[in-house]
Amino acid sequence: xxxxxxxxxxxxxxxxxxxxxxxxxxxxxxxxxxxxxxxxxxxxxxxxxxxxxxxxxxxxxxxxxxxxxxxxxxxxxxxxxxxxxxxxxxxxxxxxxxxxxxxxxxxxxxxxxxxxxxxxxxxxxxxxxxxxxxxxxxxxxxxxxxxxxxxxxxxxxxxxxxxxxxxxxxxxxxxxxxxxxxxxxxxxxxxxxxxxxxxxxxxxxxxxxxxxxxxxxxxxxxxxxxxxxxxxxxxxxxxxxxxxxxxxxxxxxxxxxxxxxxxxxxxxxxxxxxxxxxxxxxxxxxxxxxxxxxxxxxxxxxxxxxxxxxxxxxxxxxxxxxxxxxxxxxxxxxxxxxxxxxxxxxxxxxxxxxxxxxxxxxxxxxxxxxxxxxxxxxxxxxxxxxxxxxxxxxxxxxxxxxxxxxxxxxxxxxxxxxxxxxxxx
Amino acid sequence: xxxxxxxxxxxxxxxxxxxxxxxxxxxxxxxxxxxxxxxxxxxxxxxxxxxxxxxxxxxxxxxxxxxxxxxxxxxxxxxxxxxxxxxxxxxxxxxxxxxxxxxxxxxxxxxxxxxxxxxxxxxxxxxxxxxxxxxxxxxxxxxxxxxxxxxxxxxxxxxxxxxxxxxxxxxxxxxxxxxxxxxxxxxxxxxxxxxxxxxxxxxx
Ligand SMILES: Nc1ncnc2c1ncn2[C@@H]1O[C@H](COP(=O)(O)OP(=O)(O)O)[C@@H](O)[C@H]1O
Ligand SMILES: [Mg+2]
Ligand SMILES: [Zn+2]
Numbered sequence: 280x281x282x283x284x285x286x287x288x289x290x291x292x293x294x295x296x297x298x299x300x301x302x303x304x305x306x307x308x309x310x311x312x313x314x315x316x317x318x319x320x321x322x323x324x325x326x327x328x329x330x331x332x333x334x335x336x337x338x339x340x341x342x343x344x345x346x347x348x349x350x351x352x353x354x355x356x357x358x359x360x361x362x363x364x365x366x367x368x369x370x371x372x373x374x375x376x377x378x379x380x381x382x383x384x385x386x387x388x389x390x391x392x393x394x395x396x397x398x399x400x401x402x403x404x405x406x407x408x409x410x411x412x413x414x415x416x417x418x419x420x421x422x423x424x425x426x427x428x429x430x431x432x433x434x435x436x437x438x439x440x441x442x443x444x445x446x447x448x449x450x451x452x453x454x455x456x457x458x459x460x461x462x463x464x465x466x467x468x469x470x471x472x473x474x475x476x477x478x479x480x481x482x483x484x485x486x487x488x489x490x491x492x493x494x495x496x497x498x499x500x501x502x503x504x505x506x507x508x509x510x511x512x513x514x515x516x517x518x519x520x521x522x523x524x525x526x527x528x529x530x531x532x533x534x535x536x537x538x539x540x541x542x543x544x545x546x547x548x549x550x551x552x553x554x555x556x557x558x559x560x561x562x563x564x565x566x567x568x569x570x571x572x573x574x575x576x577x578x579x580x581x582x583x584x585x586x587x588x589x590x591x592x593x594x595x596x597x598x599x600x601x602x603x604x605x606x607x608x609x610x611x612x613x614x615x616x617x618x619x620x621x622x623x624x625x626x627x628x629x630x631x632x633x634x635x636x637x638x639x640x641x642x643x644x645x646x647x648x649x650x651x652x653x654x655x656x657x658x659x660x661x662x663x664x665x666x667x668x669x670x671x672x673x674x675x676x677x678x679x680x681x682x683x684x685x686x687x688x689x690x691x692x693x694x695x696x697x698x699x700x701x702x703x704x
Numbered sequence: 705x706x707x708x709x710x711x712x713x714x715x716x717x718x719x720x721x722x723x724x725x726x727x728x729x730x731x732x733x734x735x736x737x738x739x740x741x742x743x744x745x746x747x748x749x750x751x752x753x754x755x756x757x758x759x760x761x762x763x764x765x766x767x768x769x770x771x772x773x774x775x776x777x778x779x780x781x782x783x784x785x786x787x788x789x790x791x792x793x794x795x796x797x798x799x800x801x802x803x804x805x806x807x808x809x810x811x812x813x814x815x816x817x818x819x820x821x822x823x824x825x826x827x828x829x830x831x832x833x834x835x836x837x838x839x840x841x842x843x844x845x846x847x848x849x850x851x852x853x854x855x856x857x858x859x860x861x862x863x864x865x866x867x868x869x870x871x872x873x874x875x876x877x878x879x880x881x882x883x884x885x886x887x888x889x890x891x892x893x894x895x896x897x898x899x900x901x902x903x904x905x906x907x908x
Contacts, residue, residue, distance in 0.1 A: 460857075467819050467857060467858075471818035484865070487861050487865070488861070
């Protein structure tokens with residue numbers, strides 16, 4: 280699939296933009312802080328109703344925008360037919376729905392202060408019809424790759440869980456629904472555990488929440504495990520190709536002091552490849568009959584009862600999952616060189632891309648935000664070669680020369696300056 | 705920020721105490737009233753006062769009423785063998801509109817929710833159990849209790865908690881059929897959906 284047209288109103292530094300986009304490799308160049316990443320953020324918002332850079336989409340409303348809302352409006356060409364998606368985020372405004380209507384002008388006293396802004400809202404329309412944000416997922420799929428994705432490898436487990444969830448939510452609406460219900464159950468169950476600890480309720484009350492937790496946790500864990508099994512082969516293939524380029528003159532960012540250490544642990548032979556190992560907090564078997572797995576999960580909850588009550592917290596379940604990246608026996612998160620870690624992040628993203636395409640029968644749109652500057656020449660070439668057949672790649676860079684020449688030859692180049700986008704001559 | 709005059713501040717403070725109303729909304733409501741015609745504001749104030757002066761809870765079913773027992777509990781035409789258990793008085797209104805149910809009600813005044821700190825003691829659950837037990841074996845013994853809580857986790861949990869307490873011979877405990885949207889509220893369900901949910905109820 281690919282974005283045919285992107286229209287923005289009061290989104291970030293774009294007061295008004297109407298941009299027709301071609302298929303293939305689209306390069307947005309321009310100096311820093313001109314609005315390149317904002318374009319990719321807008322596409323992400325239309326695909327998922329979320330932003331990749333902030334947890335509160337209301338920040339996306341252009342500062343000083345008179346209407347207190349930002350609109351992202353896209354037309355997407357898909358194998359299954361075209362789609363029109365509109366996402367409006369509002370940071371304020373008495374016109375937002377749910378706000379009391381203004382009394383008649385006659386009754387209004389101009390001496391009174393204007394009412395403070397309404398609460399934030401997000402509205403989604405698909406082909407003109409209102410939809411819940413949750414129902415947007417999967418209609419337009421995207422894979423985002425940005426420099427911060429190194430955190431997938433070296434960051435906290437929460438960042439790796441977010442990667443799993445973002446991928447699976449785009450592919451399986453049922454996963455997303457289960458996840459959102461799971462969050463509610465977790466919150467109720469944690470509160471109940473604390474109330475039991477305080478003596479306000481009896482431990483018997485847990486049995487209902489144990490049922491719910493098991494019923495939701497098991498399919499979530501199984502989907503995660505299945506995704507990692509399916510993605511491992513493509514990740515390993517990409518990693519082997521990239522890791523083979525690890526020449527040591529890798530983009531040096533001064534964070535390499537431990538390179539000798541990692542060598543002493545045993546520099547992995549690139550041919551040993553990459554393994555994606557799921558590390559669920561619940562270590563019982565996940566295969567087999569779903570009801571039996573859920574029963575075993577529940578039995579574990581009973582064993583853990585004392586501990587959970589003492590901690591006042593949910594001790595097992597997908598919210599505590601992690602995954603590790605192994606090359607041979609080496610945990611690359613801890614012992615890989617920075618170059619290897621970058622290769623893992625990139626391999627994961629490309630594996631995600633293949634997985635989404637295989638599962639949905641359509642290619643996701645790839646958003647590459649400023650990643651070339653982080654990669655050495657060889658990795659840049661490998662990356663762009665790997666994605667050259669995609670329907671659409673939207674790439675931002677401050678330096679068009681960083682795009683490998685053969686890719687640049689067939690790229691569509693746009694210059695971004697101060698919230699305006701023009702095709703390069 | 706405008707200097708806030710005392711009566712304005714007082715009204716904002718009172719609004720902010722209402723459920724689901726944060727400080728922002730409280731301010732908006734206050735400004736709305738400030739800008740409305742005087743008689744509109746007076747009608748609102750009178751409606752609030754009247755509700756508190758004349759409305760009480762029925763000592764049998766805990767529905768809100770002007771008389772005790774309430775009109776439903778004291779209506780000889782109603783089927784005393786069936787009790788429909790709901791979370792809120794508004795749910796009684798919604799169910800009455802369907803015209804499907806001819807029995808009596810029991811209003812819990814909420815649903816169990818650990819997150820909100822609402823436990824069994826905070827609802828009219830003991831009263832329900834007592835009401836059913838007292839009449840066991842008598843002429844107006846209860847044949848069926850319908851647990852009509854909202855179709856969300858809190859409502860479902862409340863059913864799971866109450867059902868075993870009611871288990872006794874010669875009495876069915878049922879719950880509404882799942883025609884209701886998940887995460888929905890009874891009071892917002894349309895009459896057709898609610899009527900079908902009642903007719904398709906299942907034993908717990
Ligand atoms: N809500 C907003 N309203 C107006 N401008 C914004 C808003 N949020 C960010 N910006 C501006 O957008 C620019 C950053 O855009 P970005 O796309 O990140 O730049 P780059 O071209 O470096 O990728 C900055 O100039 C910033 O001031
Ligand atoms: Mg940028
Ligand atoms: Zn009554």
